[in-house]
Amino acid sequence: MDGLLNRFVVKRLEPVVRTAGWVARATVLMLVVLVATNVLLRYVLSWSPVGMQEAEWHLVSPIALLGMAYAVYHRADVRVDFLYERFGPRTRGWVDLLASLLTLAVGALIATLAIPYVMQSYHTGEGSPDPGGLPYRYLLKVFIPLGFALLALQGLIDVLRAGARLFSRAAPEDSREPRP
Numbered sequence: 001m002d003g004l005l006n007r008f009v010v011k012r013l014e015p016v017v018r019t020a021g022w023v024a025r026a027t028v029l030m031l032v033v034l035v036a037t038n039v040l041l042r043y044v045l046s047w048s049p050v051g052m053q054e055a056e057w058h059l060v061s062p063i064a065l066l067g068m069a070y071a072v073y074h075r076a077d078v079r080v081d082f083l084y085e086r087f088g089p090r091t092r093g094w095v096d097l098l099a100s101l102l103t104l105a106v107g108a109l110i111a112t113l114a115i116p117y118v119m120q121s122y123h124t125g126e127g128s129p130d131p132g133g134l135p136y137r138y139l140l141k142v143f144i145p146l147g148f149a150l151l152a153l154q155g156l157i158d159v160l161r162a163g164a165r166l167f168s169r170a171a172p173e174d175s176r177e178p179r180p
Contacts, residue, residue, distance in 0.1 A: 013157050014073070020150050021070025024063050031059040050132035058140050065147025069154040072103065093166040100158035107152030114145040 034056055042048045071077055084095060118141045120126075127135035 009157050009160055013153060017069050017073045017150060017154050017157070020066040021073065024067035024070060027059050027062045027066075031056065031063065034059065050128075050130050051134050054128055054130070054134045058134065061140050061143045062147075065143040066150065068147060069107075069150035072151065072154045072158070090166075093162055097159065097162040097166060100155050100162050102155075104152050104155030104159055107148045107150075107155050111145040111148035111152060114141075114148065118142050118145060 034052065038048065038052050038056065041052070084092060087095065118138055121138035121141050125135075126137040127133065128137065
């Protein structure tokens with residue numbers, strides 16, 4: 001069972017989360033370059049295009065929304081260690097399973113609820129209200145269901161791992177250690 005789980009989770013699902021994390025990291029670099037360009041344009045040429053300013057905060061969306069599943073994957077999320085570290089391996093396994101199930105449920109719920117929001121933006125052709133602003137705001141909003149679907153996927157990965165550890169014959173290991 002562990003071999004099948006490992007092949008399915010590691011070889012099929014985790015690369016999706018890692019790829020999203022890579023995109024979020026690349027977007028951070030794009031944001032830094034854009035901010036530097038905007039600063040140079042503003043202070044050297046006294047020119048500050050509205051579209052480029054809006055693009056700065058548009059880039060924050062994929063960074064945060066794609067990056068949250070990646071953060072959970074790398075165990076960079078927040079947890080209450082002063083309690084968790086006192087639990088035995090079995091209790092930690094149950095806490096991990098419950099937390100993973102909640103992550104899966106919340107991610108799936110928000111992703112599902114966000115789809116009509118994105119579709120409404122698409123159907124109305126929503127764009128920036130500012131002159132010279134960016135059109136196609138639905139392209140920005142599409143990261144909401146995408147990001148939370150990725151979070152749900154990471155929750156599923158963690159549910160499978162925690163369940164495999166809990167229900168295997170061996171004692172479960174601490175699953176909350178940071179991944180490489």
